[in-house]
Amino acid sequence: MSSRAKARLIIFSAPSGAGKSSLIQEVISQSSGNIQLSISATTRPPRTGEEHGRDYFFISDEEFNELKKQNSFVEHANVYGYQYGTLRSFVDEKIENNINVILDIDVQGFDLIRNSIKDDISIFIIPPSISELEKRLVSRGLDSDEVIKKRLKNVKTELKYAELYDYIILNDQFESTLNELTSIIYNENFNYNKETNVNLLKDLLD
Numbered sequence: 001m002s003s004r005a006k007a008r009l010i011i012f013s014a015p016s017g018a019g020k021s022s023l024i025q026e027v028i029s030q031s032s033g034n035i036q037l038s039i040s041a042t043t044r045p046p047r048t049g050e051e052h053g054r055d056y057f058f059i060s061d062e063e064f065n066e067l068k069k070q071n072s073f074v075e076h077a078n079v080y081g082y083q084y085g086t087l088r089s090f091v092d093e094k095i096e097n098n099i100n101v102i103l104d105i106d107v108q109g110f111d112l113i114r115n116s117i118k119d120d121i122s123i124f125i126i127p128p129s130i131s132e133l134e135k136r137l138v139s140r141g142l143d144s145d146e147v148i149k150k151r152l153k154n155v156k157t158e159l160k161y162a163e164l165y166d167y168i169i170l171n172d173q174f175e176s177t178l179n180e181l182t183s184i185i186y187n188e189n190f191n192y193n194k195e196t197n198v199n200l201l202k203d204l205l206d
């Protein structure tokens with residue numbers, strides 16, 4: 001990305017277990033600092049290994065509500081019973097410094113901002129199948145059975161939003177998915193066929 005180009009938001013959404021976080025981490029580590037992840041605020045308790053200020057700003061409901069009142073969020077949503085929000089000050093500071101910012105947000109958050117982000121990029125990652133998604137959720141071992149059930153139940157609702165994104169990308173093979181993502185982000189020649197991917201999406205919804 002040229003340093004003269006205006007920095008953009010790069011929005012990523014996906015059902016849990018689609019492999020979004022690993023892809024985002026790799027995009028960022030290959031970017032030599034000109035793409036960074038927006039660190040959101042959430043009322044969800046930290047998982048083992050997560051750190052305040054690195055993974056999220058872990059705050060109380062009262063603090064979250066106060067930030068809402070002060071209009072401190074670009075968008076916010078309730079996801080699986082907890083509040084999550086993109087901090088306006090965080091994003092503005094990066095964009096002013098010409099750093100592209102990845103927003104890892106859910107479909108509701110995207111829906112709130114999609115009409116105001118015309119120069120930006122939105123990407124929805126889909127898994128090869130729902131059973132593969134379930135396998136990934138179980139094997140990553142981050143969530144209880146109850147939470148996994150809740151997340152799987154929500155998948156079809158989330159997938160219905162996918163067509164609203166600029167790109168629907170199938171995460172089948174990590175390396176080739178990563179190549180597709182970097183082509184999109186760096187504006188390289190990439191043979192993207194939305195129709196093919198919408199059909200993959202329809203298969204998932206059947």
Ligand code: 5GP
Nearest residue numbers: 040041076077079084085086104105106109
């Ligand atoms: P997790 O609890 O697994 O970290 O995230 C759960 C979901 O919340 C993911 O789909 C993630 O993209 C979404 N999420 C994380 N931060 C934000 C945010 O700031 N806003 C919205 N709308 N969703 C978020």
